[in-house]
Amino acid sequence: MATAVQTADRSGTSPHNELQSWLEAFTDAEREAPGRALPWLRHLRENAFARFCEAGFPTTRDEDWRFTNVSGIARTAFRAAGVAKIAKADAAPWIVEGAAARLVFVNGRFARNLSALKSLPQGVTVASLREQIEKHPETLEKHLARYADTRRDPFVALNTAFLSDGAYVHVARGVVVEAPIFLLYLSTQENAPTMTHPRNLIVAENESQVTVVEDYVSVGAPAHPFRDETADKGGAPIFSNAVTELVAGENTVAQHYLIEREHLKAYNVSTLRIEQGRSANVGSHSLLLGGGLVRNNVHPVLAGEGGECLINGLFLGTGRQHLDNYMHVEHAAPHCGSRQFYNGILDGHTHGVFHGRIVVHKAAQKTDAKQTNRNLLLSDDAQIDTKPQLEIYADDVKCTHGATIGQIEENALFYLQSRGISEAEARKLLLMAFAEECVERMHAGAAREHVEQLIREHLLFMESVPQIATGTVTERNWTEQG
């Protein structure tokens, strides 16, 4: 504990009370956690908590957190969100059609009444993690918490310490699940700060195919809960700290979607840790629309030869949102390809971050890694920090990266207007075209349609906010950064 206090001390907040509060929360959580009798799980949680105490929350002096200040999370005394029940009718606006299965979580707990688990093909298991721990813990030990490293990230440690519920998806060898599996995480408005630590494990055995969508939503708020910041003042902050481990076996095709659309008082930290086997083809698609402060970690490890990974993302910021994307692509085997494409549209006083780290291990010859980050700033006060970080230990590799920061092209806007299209419509068309670059990388189907619909609605909403109706535009449009 001595080290813990010391480390936390650097953050300049009051370390003792903070830790005391976390210790109480942890003790409470442990009492209720599933699988208390399983030594491996108990140790996992305890070690993770000890690890978190040791490390404390990161500060901006930490290279990986340079652009994102999480002192707001550290300072707030979050408690586990209470049990809440949501009627089917109230959840209806968030339900997406065309799913192979749907798991709904309310304040981090599985809500059976809102979920749909029928009609799954044989060989597919979709269950709440809590139930899986209670009924079939032996199915979990091999993979659970074997990939997401508690030493690397204190948020992963925290999630693991509080591990209790989330989604468990298992697809048996050779099984193809055509329609996406939707995971919906609803948080309710509470009077005191609450937190959830969703934990998901997705295992796609060799030669299988699966698509999983994680959708984070605040209920009891209008469709655009972050539209009116003043209307938000009543509710307390929420903190969602999710970790997903996606294990893609040999020759699998797996697609993962993350959609963040919580309200502006939400802190959302999401970590996707992908472990790819030989010739696995994995796509990660992130869509950040909501949340006050969002940290989106995507960490694929290409551990088998011939793997392909697409890391695709779009972040749209308004108001004072802080949207941080931290990519960490690890090439650990030869002949793998990774492509990162992140597009950002930032308005108002938003701060966007794209940190694209590529690590090519010594064994990973013939690696082909590509990274592109493109940003549109719609206001003078919006800000983007984009940072490539290449660590290459193999000698026969191809790595490229590039970033652009620009504004809506005055040229293009004028061209559209000169044909009779209104300025507002022209802006919307240009923004949508920019956003579509990300949509086009997604496989056709219900997940893509859902995402596309959300983007359309969100851009309409962004264009309706007065602060951005017109901005000053310059003749020079794209500035090459890297």
Next chain:
Amino acid sequence: MSLLEIKNLHVTVGGQEILKGIDLTVNAGEVHSIMGPNGSGKSTLAQVLARRDAYTVTEGSITLDGKDLLAMKPEEAACEGVFLAFQYPVEIPGIGNTYFLRSALNAQRKHRGLDEMDAMDFLPLFREKLRLLEMDDKLMNRSLNEGFSGGEKKRNEILQMAVLEPRLAILDETDSGLDIDALRIVANGVNSLRSPDRAMVVVTHYQRLLNYIVPDFVHVLVDGRIVLSGGKELALELEEKGYAWTEAETVGVRA
């Protein structure tokens, strides 16, 4: 009332005066050609007519059918019938050619109180114009001008013009960079749009185009001023002698 009336137009860009008092009257049914050396302000005039706001009008007036053109935004001018074929058409990735053109047409139809055209209604019209410009409809499945050759871009401008049927068409060097076949196709498209209630302003460096699109009037723009106006023969004379001699001439219409 004239279709277009420009009076004493002064325009600055980035604090520098580019147009220094232009007077020009264009009546319905007429074709006017504007010629002049590089940098003399031809595109500036064209862009001001299309209402690009990077250009500041410091003096003078422009009316379109008696309406104050300078009070209009670009989309309003377009809806009132102004069409500019760009010297450098813009490539816009992610916006489909066909979708764009139908949106533009519908925006203009709406302005005129007409019903919007759905994709089914639009297609036959669009096909007809594609044939007129001898354009491959595969091109239209692409994004707006994306990856088009110079000639294809210019043809696409005239295609848009043919679909939108403007009242005042301004062609800014639509002929530059075209081979003779493409030039003939473009000119043919333009000529098919000549009509008693439409006017055209054709900006060009070369007399060549004017063999195909025969103008009623030719104006010489030098250093932001119209220094000479005349009939179509003036273009031939300019081709022979260049522009230098025009500056010595007195400003006005020569017989």
